Amino acid sequence: MEGAESLVYLEDLSGKKGVMQAINPVAKLVAIVGMIVAAVLITNLTYLLAICAVPLVLAAASRIPLKQFFGRTALIPVFAAVISIPILFLTAGTPVWAASLGSLNLSITLEGSSKFAVFAVRVWFCVASLTLLILSTGFDRTLKMFATLRVPTIMIQLFSLTYRYFFVSIEEAQSVLIAKEARTYVHKRTLNLQSLKDLGAIIASLFIRTYERSERVYLAMKARGFQIESDSRHSMPKLRVSDIAFTSCIIVSFAVIALM
Numbered sequence: 001m002e003g004a005e006s007l008v009y010l011e012d013l014s015g016k017k018g019v020m021q022a023i024n025p026v027a028k029l030v031a032i033v034g035m036i037v038a039a040v041l042i043t044n045l046t047y048l049l050a051i052c053a054v055p056l057v058l059a060a061a062s063r064i065p066l067k068q069f070f071g072r073t074a075l076i077p078v079f080a081a082v083i084s085i086p087i088l089f090l091t092a093g094t095p096v097w098a099a100s101l102g103s104l105n106l107s108i109t110l111e112g113s114s115k116f117a118v119f120a121v122r123v124w125f126c127v128a129s130l131t132l133l134i135l136s137t138g139f140d141r142t143l144k145m146f147a148t149l150r151v152p153t154i155m156i157q158l159f160s161l162t163y164r165y166f167f168v169s170i171e172e173a174q175s176v177l178i179a180k181e182a183r184t185y186v187h188k189r190t191l192n193l194q195s196l197k198d199l200g201a202i203i204a205s206l207f208i209r210t211y212e213r214s215e216r217v218y219l220a221m222k223a224r225g226f227q228i229e230s231d232s233r234h235s236m237p238k239l240r241v242s243d244i245a246f247t248s249c250i251i252v253s254f255a256v257i258a259l260m
Helices: 002-008 025-041 045-051 053-061 066-073 075-083 085-090 110-137 139-148 153-183 193-223 241-259
Strands: 095-101 104-109
Touching: 025 045, 025 110, 025 139, 025 241, 045 053, 045 110, 045 241, 053 066, 053 110, 066 110, 075 085, 075 110, 085 104, 085 110, 095 110, 104 110, 110 139, 139 153, 153 193
Parallel strands: none
Antiparallel strands: 095 104
């Protein structure tokens, strides 16, 4: 449970004094979008691997622990690799491995392996860039950035409530699990029908308790004057020369690499 909270909680890192924290959120967003667009256009694996150093360097310069940064992005290449496995076998080209399973002939081509690696690296870079943006900005400033960009108010409030009550849901789940552990003792845990039934009961209980709490919270908010369409726009700091210089440098550099 603590691991889930640490993966979602954003305010500690965004409050540090670093390079990305000092940049205007809107300027950061433009720079990150430029990086992602360039990564999508780059098809050379060597160039993609080279630009992967950029989010790592910026994370280190922003005093974001690389261990924590990798912890939030490490599973992304694995997921990307799993869903792109068919590319290995469906791309025509020079075979580098072949096998026969009865009447089915499988072969991995050099071109397929290249596309497979490019896709996995590109996905990691895009997710790492967005992670860097969120970690260095923080949730409150991210919502203000969305408001500045005229994102609909209802979407901003939906994001806000989801984030705020995620931790409440985690605590609710933790209390359910502690109650279950206090009432049952299992010497050796095995996956069987009874354990699946217990898991289903826990999930159902958690859903009901979460739903009931959400109703109580909503009624309490309405009693205090909450309105879903209330204005949530906030002013953001004005763009400075350093913000424009940072964004311009990033966009120009990645545009040159994408056009090479």
